[in-house]
Amino acid sequence: xxxxxxxxxxxxxxxxxxxxxxxxxxxxxxxxxxxxxxxxxxxxxxxxxxxxxxxxxxxxxxxxxxxxxxxxxxxxxxxxxxxxxxxxxxxxxxxxxxxxxxxxxxxxxxxxxxxxxxxxxxxxxxxxxxxxxxxxxxxxxxxxxxxxxxxxxxxxxxxxxxxxxxxxxxxxxxxxxxxxxxxxxxxxxxxxxxxxxxxxxxxxxxxxxxxxxxxxxxxxxxxxxxxxxxxxxxxxxxxxxxxxxxxxxxxxxxxxxxxxxxxxxxxxxxxxxxxxxxxxxxxxxxxxxxxxxxxxxxxxxxxxxxxxxxxxxxxxxxxxxxxx
Numbered sequence: 001x002x003x004x005x006x007x008x009x010x011x012x013x014x015x016x017x018x019x020x021x022x023x024x025x026x027x028x029x030x031x032x033x034x035x036x037x038x039x040x041x042x043x044x045x046x047x048x049x050x051x052x053x054x055x056x057x058x059x060x061x062x063x064x065x066x067x068x069x070x071x072x073x074x075x076x077x078x079x080x081x082x083x084x085x086x087x088x089x090x091x092x093x094x095x096x097x098x099x100x101x102x103x104x105x106x107x108x109x110x111x112x113x114x115x116x117x118x119x120x121x122x123x124x125x126x127x128x129x130x131x132x133x134x135x136x137x138x139x140x141x142x143x144x145x146x147x148x149x150x151x152x153x154x155x156x157x158x159x160x161x162x163x164x165x166x167x168x169x170x171x172x173x174x175x176x177x178x179x180x181x182x183x184x185x186x187x188x189x190x191x192x193x194x195x196x197x198x199x200x201x202x203x204x205x206x207x208x209x210x211x212x213x214x215x216x217x218x219x220x221x222x223x224x225x226x227x228x229x230x231x232x233x234x235x236x237x238x239x240x241x242x243x244x245x246x247x248x249x250x251x252x253x254x255x256x257x258x259x260x261x262x263x264x265x266x267x268x269x270x271x272x273x274x275x276x277x278x279x280x281x282x283x284x285x286x287x288x289x290x291x292x293x294x295x296x297x298x299x300x301x302x303x304x305x306x307x308x309x310x311x312x313x314x315x316x317x318x319x320x321x322x323x324x
Contacts, residue, residue, distance in 0.1 A: 046068060068096075081118065086154060094202070098119055111210075111211055113153070184235045188232060195290075232286065237283060246283075259295065265323055296318070299324060
């Protein structure tokens with residue numbers, strides 16, 4: 001069993017003091033209104049859309065799905081959906097998952113091509129099938145069968161970036177040591193009544209080997225939600241994080257009594273302890289319990305991690321704790 005963080009020792013650190021000083025992060029009592037917590041600055045607009053949906057009578061699943069659609073539809077966000085950077089062959093491959101904490105059921109798609117809103121296809125897997133995950137050509141055909149329209153996901157800018165990479169004689173290759181940065185859109189949410197949802201969508205690592213799947217669409221890795229406890233999501237180097245079942249690890253720690261912030265830090269410390277080289281990786285996580293308390297952490301100060309928190313009708317962009 002993982003050792004519990006000594007809270008007094010943690011608070012003495014700069015990171016701990018920063019985390020506890022933020023009134024936005026820790027609810028003083030159980031929230032009875034919706035709370036949304038997505039990753040990265042583009043999560044702020046996702047929050048606003050999600051809030052509009054739920055305040056208009058939509059479900060929490062609707063809110064998370066439609067919130068994630070915002071960066072999926074934005075070509076300026078080149079790590080998600082339309083305009084996402086492609087794989088080594090110039091094909092945009094999308095991964096996404098959404099998990100319902102009430103039913104403890106998820107829907108996911110991997111290596112989906114020519115469909116912009118991967119999170120919405122994942123939602124259809126959840127709602128219309130007995131499966132959890134569909135991949136590749138099967139996921140594409142399922143999307144067509146459920147009413148999605150195919151389209152070219154490469155934009156002029158993402159195509160240009162791929163052509164520049166292809167022409168570079170020193171191009172990075174994931175047959176060798178993975179390098180480079182990317183991000184996703186992960187979101188956890190509560191309706192204020194004890195119901196939680198976790199969602200995640202990404203185009204994955206740019207120039208990846210075709211067929212590569214990271215942590216984003218994997219239940220327990222990129223997403224996990226349980227109405228008895230809370231929800232978590234992750235972003236960063238999915239090839240590393242998949243091996244730690246990051247989101248399930250965090251939620252299970254919360255089930256044993258850890259606050260969301262402590263559970264996030266414990267996960268990061270565990271990853272660093274098992275392999276010190278992981279201290280240099282981009283590894284970021286977010287979490288929320290059913291009372292609306294939240295947590296967020298990143299592995300190191302070099303990889304700054306920002307998250308957006310929507311609470312009490314306001315959305316704020318915050319910096320996470322850096323553990324190393």
